[in-house]
Amino acid sequence: MVPALEVRGIVKRYGGLLANDGIDLAVAAGEVHAVMGENGAGKTTLMSILYGLQPPDAGEMFRDGRWVRFRSSADAIAAGLGMVHQAFRLFGSLTVWENVVYGREPRRGGFIDRRAAREAVAALAVRYGLAVAPDAVVDRLSVGVRQRVEILKTLYRRARVLILDEPTAVLTPPEREALFAVLRALVADGSSVLFVTHKLDEVMAISDRVTVLRDGRVAAHMATRETSPREIVRAMIGRSLPPPPPRTGEPPGEVRLEVRDLFVRAPGRPPPVAGVSFAVRAGEIVGIAGVAGNGQTELVEALAGLRRPDGGRVAVNGRDVTAADAAGHRAAGLAYVPEDRAAVGTARAASAAENLALGFHRAPPIARGRLLDRAAMRAWARQLIARFDIRIAGERSPAGTLSGGNLQKLVVARELAHAAPVLIAEQPTRGVDVGAIATIHAQLAAERAARRAVLVVSAELSEILALSDRVLAMFEGRIIAECDGAAADEEGIGALMAGRRAEAA
Amino acid sequence: MTWPGVPPAVPAILLALLLGAALVAATGGDPLDAYGQIVVGALAWENLTNTLNWAVPLVGMTLVAAIPLRGGMVNLGGDGQLVAGGLVAALVPLWLPAPGWVLILLATALAMLAGGLVAALAGLGEVRFGVPLLISSLLLNYPVAGLASWLVGFPLRDRSSGLPQTVMIPAAAQLPPLGDVLNMGAFAMLAVVLCVVFFDRATVAGYELRMRGLNARFAAYGGVRLGRQALAAMAASGAVAGIVGALLVLGSQYRFTDGALLSPAYTWSGLMAALLAEGEPVGSIAAGMFFAALQTGGFAMERETSVPRELSMVLQALVILLLAARHGLARRRA
Numbered sequence: 030m031v032p033a034l035e036v037r038g039i040v041k042r043y044g045g046l047l048a049n050d051g052i053d054l055a056v057a058a059g060e061v062h063a064v065m066g067e068n069g070a071g072k073t074t075l076m077s078i079l080y081g082l083q084p085p086d087a088g089e090m091f092r093d094g095r096w097v098r099f100r101s102s103a104d105a106i107a108a109g110l111g112m113v114h115q116a117f118r119l120f121g122s123l124t125v126w127e128n129v130v131y132g133r134e135p136r137r138g139g140f141i142d143r144r145a146a147r148e149a150v151a152a153l154a155v156r157y158g159l160a161v162a163p164d165a166v167v168d169r170l171s172v173g174v175r176q177r178v179e180i181l182k183t184l185y186r187r188a189r190v191l192i193l194d195e196p197t198a199v200l201t202p203p204e205r206e207a208l209f210a211v212l213r214a215l216v217a218d219g220s221s222v223l224f225v226t227h228k229l230d231e232v233m234a235i236s237d238r239v240t241v242l243r244d245g246r247v248a249a250h251m252a253t254r255e256t257s258p259r260e261i262v263r264a265m266i267g268r269s270l271p272p273p274p275p276r277t278g279e280p281p282g283e284v285r286l287e288v289r290d291l292f293v294r295a296p297g298r299p300p301p302v303a304g305v306s307f308a309v310r311a312g313e314i315v316g317i318a319g320v321a322g323n324g325q326t327e328l329v330e331a332l333a334g335l336r337r338p339d340g341g342r343v344a345v346n347g348r349d350v351t352a353a354d355a356a357g358h359r360a361a362g363l364a365y366v367p368e369d370r371a372a373v374g375t376a377r378a379a380s381a382a383e384n385l386a387l388g389f390h391r392a393p394p395i396a397r398g399r400l401l402d403r404a405a406m407r408a409w410a411r412q413l414i415a416r417f418d419i420r421i422a423g424e425r426s427p428a429g430t431l432s433g434g435n436l437q438k439l440v441v442a443r444e445l446a447h448a449a450p451v452l453i454a455e456q457p458t459r460g461v462d463v464g465a466i467a468t469i470h471a472q473l474a475a476e477r478a479a480r481r482a483v484l485v486v487s488a489e490l491s492e493i494l495a496l497s498d499r500v501l502a503m504f505e506g507r508i509i510a511e512c513d514g515a516a517a518d519e520e521g522i523g524a525l526m527a528g529r530r531a532e533a534a
Numbered sequence: 535m536t537w538p539g540v541p542p543a544v545p546a547i548l549l550a551l552l553l554g555a556a557l558v559a560a561t562g563g564d565p566l567d568a569y570g571q572i573v574v575g576a577l578a579w580e581n582l583t584n585t586l587n588w589a590v591p592l593v594g595m596t597l598v599a600a601i602p603l604r605g606g607m608v609n610l611g612g613d614g615q616l617v618a619g620g621l622v623a624a625l626v627p628l629w630l631p632a633p634g635w636v637l638i639l640l641a642t643a644l645a646m647l648a649g650g651l652v653a654a655l656a657g658l659g660e661v662r663f664g665v666p667l668l669i670s671s672l673l674l675n676y677p678v679a680g681l682a683s684w685l686v687g688f689p690l691r692d693r694s695s696g697l698p699q700t701v702m703i704p705a706a707a708q709l710p711p712l713g714d715v716l717n718m719g720a721f722a723m724l725a726v727v728l729c730v731v732f733f734d735r736a737t738v739a740g741y742e743l744r745m746r747g748l749n750a751r752f753a754a755y756g757g758v759r760l761g762r763q764a765l766a767a768m769a770a771s772g773a774v775a776g777i778v779g780a781l782l783v784l785g786s787q788y789r790f791t792d793g794a795l796l797s798p799a800y801t802w803s804g805l806m807a808a809l810l811a812e813g814e815p816v817g818s819i820a821a822g823m824f825f826a827a828l829q830t831g832g833f834a835m836e837r838e839t840s841v842p843r844e845l846s847m848v849l850q851a852l853v854i855l856l857l858a859a860r861h862g863l864a865r866r867r868a
Contacts, residue, residue, distance in 0.1 A: 333755070335754065355754055355757050356757035356758070359756075359757045360757075367755060372749075372751060373751045373752060373755050374752065375752060376752045376753075378748045379744070383741070383744075383745065387752070387755075387756035388756045388757055390742070390756075391738055396738050399739065400737055400738065401738050401741050
């Protein structure tokens with residue numbers, strides 16, 4: 030059978046870096062094809078070439094056996110491709126149907142034929158089991174539903190090959206199941222799905238075949254039924270993963286981070302943090318689970334001193350820092366890996382050395398009195414780059430040249446190097462590949478073993494479960510349940526994340 | 535329009551020169567002659583001191599803009615800070631009985647304080663009261679300049695003169711001349727330049743200011759107190775403006791004359807020069823020198839040809855516009 034989409038020998042070079050080095054890939058009609066690989070393995074480059082966002086330096090593409098060449102994403106769309114990006118591209122103040130038909134509105138006499146548009150959107154939604162109300166305003170929809178709108182957009186443009194870039198990163202487990210149901214309906218209808226992900230369990234659950242990329246090349250083509258997660262990992266990173274870090278079993282010590290009845294208010298909506306209380310003790314990892322947008326961001330900003338709480342109390346290492354700024358929190362003994370490594374955690378135009386020095390720049394050896402010792406700064410950076418295996422040309426290279434996973438390693442390296450009594454790690458492995466995830470998890474576990482108090486905030490349930498001694502479920506600004514980390518299971522917490530209170534947690 | 539290894543200002547300058555030439559040609563002038571006169575007027579050996587003399591205040595005001603800009607802040611209040619410094623420097627030698635060199639040092643120090651206070655007040659507007667710095671610094675110009683104008687027009691006016699100006703300062707408090715045109719103020723400005731470059735390259739505070747300019751949220755996250763830093767950067771910037779005022783008064787005008795400090799628009803040329811280099815001190819200083827040469831040459835061009843010296847301001851503005859357009863285009867392509 031002729032593949033729905035096939036590429037042969039795709040090469041893409043950025044300066045000295047071979048991002049794609051002769052990639053072959055064939056996606057059959059009616060299959061879910063997973064593409065896996067570490068950060069920097071070339072997945073993003075390959076997808077942007079498939080979708081016409083950039084031209085390959087060499088290689089050929091075929092759609093249903095016909096030779097094609099995309100000069101822009103418009104060409105790709107015309108050839109029946111559709112892409113759902115990680116960051117949605119929707120107009121928040123418009124309705125679902127307006128978003129879906131945007132740019133291809135059915136017209137009647139120069140005006141948009143609203144009724145035809147609504148009906149077309151509703152019909153598509155029903156046909157593929159996408160539960161969406163066409164008249165709903167996008168801003169009021171949950172992330173999972175917005176993603177369905179994105180899928181509807183591609184279907185409305187008659188896409189037969191859907192490219193999904195890490196579609197489950199923002200979803201709750203039930204939402205993920207709903208997405209998979211939609212994907213199954215699509216392939217049953219003869220469409221193809223190209224599914225880019227970091228998550229092995231998803232690959233095993235939904236895909237028919239897997240292509241694994243490593244260092245810009247195809248490391249393996251596998252049929253999902255005939256392979257195992259271990260085999261996929263080995264293809265991805267060229268070795269087996271170390272076992273997950275064990276819990277120490279030592280009882281936690283003194284309270285290091287204490288939060289009492291914390292409130293953060295926001296104009297025009299319910300308070301993002303509405304009376305949160307908890308404590309983290311020395312030698313334990315506490316995980317906060319929750320779907321993005323339930324107040325975790327605001328909570329952590331308040332804990333880190335980037336936002337003044339509107340009520341309640343925060344104490345770090347016994348010191349009241351409720352009214353202190355970030356500098357005060359750091360002085361009290363807090364290190365913080367922020368969720369947004371690009372907007373908060375780094376300055377992209379500054380060198381890696383300058384990025385690694387922040388927070389260490391006022392004390393020797395980097396500071397000598399009020400003067401900066403640049404040689405010491407660079408030596409410090411080289412040391413962290415080596416210790417945390419950050420892949421970078423040199424400490425003078427701008428942080429912006431690092432791939433997402435390596436940038437995350439840089440932030441984690443810097444914050445762990447503080448050896449602060451309290452560590453807050455927010456989405457510590459977002460967008461990071463399995464190899465780096467294992468490294469970062471091991472480092473967080475080492476912090477626990479060193480008797481530090483660690484708070485992990487993550488939308489990634491498996492991460493929370495793998496690390497935490499205690500799990501707090503956050504929903505609409507409140508901690509609605511607490512459970513033991515070792516005893517917690519994905520289904521129970523998944524339900525809590527969706528707002529169902531545990532009856533007997 | 536990007537070539538690797540070439541600073542983006544270079545093509546902007548070349549294109550601005552081309553457009554300027556077209557403008558001159560369209561109005562019946564000879565562009566080659568006009569540009570030739572600018573070059574001769576600015577860089578010929580006998581004219582070089584004029585250029586340097588013009589560069590002293592212009593580079594000074596470039597630093598005034600560059601210091602906050604390095605941290606991503608824009609100080610539009612250079613005029614007010616310059617006037618505050620100039621007025622204080624003109625009054626101190628009249629009122630204090632002291633030897634000349636003491637007067638010079640004291641007048642300069644108090645001028646720095648005056649300029650710094652005006653700038654810090656603008657900073658306070660943003661940090662304390664939420665008035666954007668752009669607005670608070672700009673709007674402070676008007677009351678400060680107005681107050682100075684009234685002071686020298688009425689209570690402090692030199693009665694023997696028909697102009698709104700203060701009494702001339704004693705000769706002992708005047709900066710010693712260096713040759714026909716320059717005065718010792720040039721060395722003072724060189725010292726300021728070296729201090730600013732040193733601060734930027736070699737101090738902890740300079741590092742923090744740079745990080746703020748690259749990503750203010752990152753700096754705050756790393757424990758930099760943004761409010762305090764904004765006040766300090768503004769105060770330093772205003773203090774440099776105060777020095778510029780003092781050097782102009784003590785070195786060449788010898789009194790405070792209403793409007794004399796502002797009519798050459800050093801503040802705005804300096805702001806443009808700093809923007810050209812995005813606040814990086816060495817680049818800003820180079821751009822300031824370039825603009826000083828352009829303006830000095832403009833005077834010569836006006837004398838020798840029929841082209842008015844406003845052409846040099848047009849060229850300056852074109853360079854900035856082209857550079858900004860380049861940034862915008864790059865962003866749209868990305």
